[in-house]
Amino acid sequence: MNIKTRLKIEPLLAVAFCIGLLLFPMLGLDFYDEMVARILILALFAVSLDLLVGYTGLVSFGHAAWFGVGAYMYALLSTHYQISDSLWVTLPAALIMSAVLSFIVGLFVLRTKGVYFIMVTLAFAQVFYFLVHDVPAIGGSTDGFNLYARPTVMVGEKSLLDLEDPFTMYYFIVGTLFISMLLIWIILRSPFGRAIQGIKVNEHRMASVGFPVFRYKLASFVIAGIFAGLAGYLFAVQSYGANPELLSWHKSADVLLMLILGGIGKFWGGVVGAFVFVLLKEVFMAYTDWWQLWLGLTIVMAVLFIPGGIMSLSARIKHFAEKRHA
């Protein structure tokens, strides 16, 4: 197998994967439609984190905060304050709130580096967790919200999409994921995207060449926050609920885990990781008595033996094969 054919495999797989997603509901496996949709939401969440971890070199351990902000904005606007249940109001509100809050938090956390950054992002996420857990004005409680309706999508008097319909909801999520992946692809290939990847490799060099490193990192932090907020919004809409668990540090750890399983800094890594993570969890829950034990062992083994994630396996196998030939 030479390099030319190998390079063409990944785009082919990606196209096959996208077509598979579009055709999946035709199989008529109702229960799995919902599961796949949930995985796609987590995939978007993981890909948004990859912008930070894989492309900017910022290991955030508090990414669940933005997921939760997106989810809570829908719950607050539609149910708690009953301001609006229109998609045209709640979705932009969720994205703007994620952007504003991640901008403010970013101003603080980006002053720190390395392990300190890991811990400070965790601490800020905990602050958000306690806010939605304890503050009554924003519906603070352990149980969070049960939502009774999905947002309406009206154009004039006519309903454009009926999100209560499972098929429509599924394609809405698939469509959102495709558009987001396309936007992220464009961002990564823009001069800005090149610059943040340069910052990951060598921050001081980028600064000495004249890039405003702090502002670029802040922009990356905010963009990642917006996409995570979008994922959280979809999650609340799809699952009819929002609760403090969405902001817990377990969620932040889970999404990091998806990335490391799929491959950090690989465009499809977050998507692959989300699928592998959820399927592993489902399989362990269905077929073993102690799913946490097996999941934990899998994580330990994955970290020790496949440091680059699943998306690096083809390159590693090839490398191994070449060494044997030589």
Next chain:
Amino acid sequence: MDLGSLLIQALNAAQYGLLLFLIASGLTLIFGVMGVINIAHGSFYMMGAYFAFTLTGLTGNFFIAVFLGAILSALIGAFLEWALFSHLYKRDHLEQVLLSYGLILIFEELRSIFVGDEVHAVAVPAWLNFSIPLGDIMTYPAYRLFMSSVCLLIAIGLYVLIRRTRLGSMIRAGTSNSGMAKILGVNTSLVNRTVFSLGVALAAFAGMLNAPAAAVSPGMGMEVLIVSFVVVVIGGIGSVWGALLASMVIATAVTFGSVFFPSVAGMLTYVIMAMVLLWRPEGIFKQ
């Protein structure tokens, strides 16, 4: 608030702070010497409490249980260092975080398999099971004073170990420059294993000591984990004395915060951390 209850809160704060220090000192030593970020540290605390519960039941004596539990957890620490963590020293922090996250899941499930998910209590040893009167109506449990004194003794022991012994000077050498220490003939892998098992034993010891004063419950490891991380970060990673100072600050703020401002007490810890880091991005005692 009158003087008596103020005194009780102050004693509570001191006791909580010292306990926090036992947990955080191991964490900061492990980080300082080996550069490993280990989020399973809270599980060692939980493990200790369950050792105290199980071994007290088996031996019938709390102190024998604590002694056996400390040895057992030091052995577990040495094993984990040998089998897992020693392979991660050169890897990045993210992988260390994830590996230890996997360990948290494993420890929680093992606890659930062997001991179950119920909340347990450990009896206070009979000769400590009394209260000391403070003022006219208030009393303070003697066991809590005993805990504080033991923690204080261990803190002093740790000081002597690090400042006055040969092992201590190797640990300090490892913290400031482990490559150089290795070149100069320090057996760094032995030092690493010792420090790791010492850290695990300290956290487990804290769990065992706290078992008679609080309930032994499944979520207890998670509760202390994040707080002890905050302590380590505020104190400056690798600085044992920074951890001591930060433990006391956090414990005082949390204890008095939950009396005076109960609604925001949960956040107080994190607000303090954010403020300290804005003032000094690498903690109070930067190494």
